[in-house]
Amino acid sequence: MPLTRIHNFSISLDGFATGEGLSLDEPFGHAGHRLHQWMFATRFGASLFGGEGGSSGVDDAFAQRFEPGIGAEIMGAGKFGPPGWQDDADWKGWWGPNPPFHTPTFILTHRPRPPIEMDGGTTFHFLDATPAEALDAARAAAAGKDVRIGGGPTVVRDFIAAGLVDHIHLVQVPIVLGRGVRVWDGLEGLDEDYDIEAVSSPGGVTHLTFDRKAA
DSSP: OOOEEEEEEEEETTSEEEOSOOOSSOTTGGGTTGGGHHHHTBHHHHHHTTOOOOBOSHHHHHHGGGSTTEEEEEEEHHHHSSTTGGGOTTOOOSSOSSOSOOSEEEEEOSSOOOOEEOGGGOEEEEEOOOHHHHHHHHHHHHTTSEEEEEEOHHHHHHHHHTTOOSEEEEEEESOOOOSSEESOTTOTTGGGTEEEEEEEOTTSOEEEEEEEOOO
């Protein structure tokens, strides 16, 4: 059966996945890009921006799992654009004409709009739906492949709390943000439902993987 997966989702030591003060100029608020430097340094990260080089160690091995087997993505309105993007009819996301998803991608928003077809196989669909309803739509579009939950932290937390995620890959970055949006709030007892492994990398981050326990 196809899985629902989360990959390469970075959090601070105090559990924040984004900072405070998100804007067009600061997509992650006061956190800047500090949560994602580990990925930018890998071969996978370099290739996302059309570059070459990058590390090929533990961090890259985890990062490379982002794409294989994925048939659709779900993300929240806060990942798709800065506050107020719904008022801009021309907004098509942060990623330019060829976004890195290459699948049907479902944006959860209370203000849906017609789909937007991008280069490279990405089509953005806009849904006002519960997590379960959005997952049903994404599975139908994924054609038997897995569905990736792309974030932000509120969407990740909502899907985990609803018991809809089979595999979670979080990357704990050794910084303290102090404010922003946390992932862990309301997820007490998560360890009872998942087998958890931790792998530390020479780059200084810790890769945490959660796989749903067999029934």
